Amino acid sequence: SGLFEPKSCTYTYLLADVKSKEAIVIDPVLEMAKRDAALVRELGLSLLYAANTHCHADHITGTGLLKKLLPGCRSVISRDSGASADVLIQEGHSLKFGAFALETRSSPGHTDGCLTYVLNDKTMAFTGDALLIRGCGRTDFQQGSPETLYRSVHQKIFTLPGDCLIYPAHDYTGQTVSTVEEERTLNPRLTLSMEAFVRVMNNLDLPKPQQIDFAVPANLKCGIQDSVV
Numbered sequence: 001s002g003l004f005e006p007k008s009c010t011y012t013y014l015l016a017d018v019k020s021k022e023a024i025v026i027d028p029v030l031e032m033a034k035r036d037a038a039l040v041r042e043l044g045l046s047l048l049y050a051a052n053t054h055c056h057a058d059h060i061t062g063t064g065l066l067k068k069l070l071p072g073c074r075s076v077i078s079r080d081s082g083a084s085a086d087v088l089i090q091e092g093h094s095l096k097f098g099a100f101a102l103e104t105r106s107s108p109g110h111t112d113g114c115l116t117y118v119l120n121d122k123t124m125a126f127t128g129d130a131l132l133i134r135g136c137g138r139t140d141f142q143q144g145s146p147e148t149l150y151r152s153v154h155q156k157i158f159t160l161p162g163d164c165l166i167y168p169a170h171d172y173t174g175q176t177v178s179t180v181e182e183e184r185t186l187n188p189r190l191t192l193s194m195e196a197f198v199r200v201m202n203n204l205d206l207p208k209p210q211q212i213d214f215a216v217p218a219n220l221k222c223g224i225q226d227s228v229v
């Protein structure tokens with residue numbers, strides 16, 4: 001299922017193995033955790049993991065609340081994020097659910113701890129804010145680095161099969177899904193040379209996310225809901 005949170009324009013994804021009923025949610029949002037838990041229950045699923053692609057700056061993660069709502073669910077984030085969670089993962093680790101698994105690729109540059117989760121058959125990639133549809137995550141806060149992001153996208157995402165579907169953590173224009181081939185050929189930022197990309201990223205001049213000052217400290221404790229409400 002593709003799920004949406006309108007304030008931060010965040011996409012949350014629920015993946016399940018219909019046979020075993022084991023499921024994973026990617027990038028849940030605190031305000032929508034009750035909706036997500038209700039969907040999991042309605043579908044008769046057992047939610048094994050609530051996984052973050054990175055320590056978000058623009059909303060509070062729903063992973064802590066989902067743990068409370070769905071006992072047995074474990075929160076996940078990368079070790080490199082510096083955040084706490086039940087499961088700290090890094091490149092090469094995989095999260096199994098039924099006959100499927102999400103494989104972890106490290107894709108830093110928007111933040112140090114950004115991960116891209118790739119379905120084991122390489123038909124889908126959940127890119128967080130590393131690669132957005134016709135865009136990419138900004139590099140002007142947290143541990144942002146345009147050079148690092150450029151390398152991550154080219155080495156870790158554009159090397160996937162061309163027909164691999166790209167599911168980002170956000171979209172601000174209403175687009176929901178892309179492919180590796182589309183972004184490799186049409187992304188206005190990532191088709192530039194590294195030098196031109198760095199220039200563009202250093203001159204975006206975006207206002208900072210409205211929730212950044214309380215979202216980042218809360219997300220550093222993404223498995224511990226008690227400390228953020």
Ligand SMILES: N[C@@H](CCC(=O)N[C@@H](CCS)C(=O)NCC(=O)O)C(=O)O
Pocket residue numbers: 007008056057058129135136137138139170206207208209210211
């Ligand atoms: N207006 C939004 C924040 C928008 C924003 O900064 N988005 C980030 C991703 C979330 S950390 C981003 O990287 N955007 C890239 C871009 O090119 O827009 C809010 O106040 O929450």
Ligand SMILES: [Fe+2]
Pocket residue numbers: 054055056057058110129137
């Ligand atoms: Fe982000």
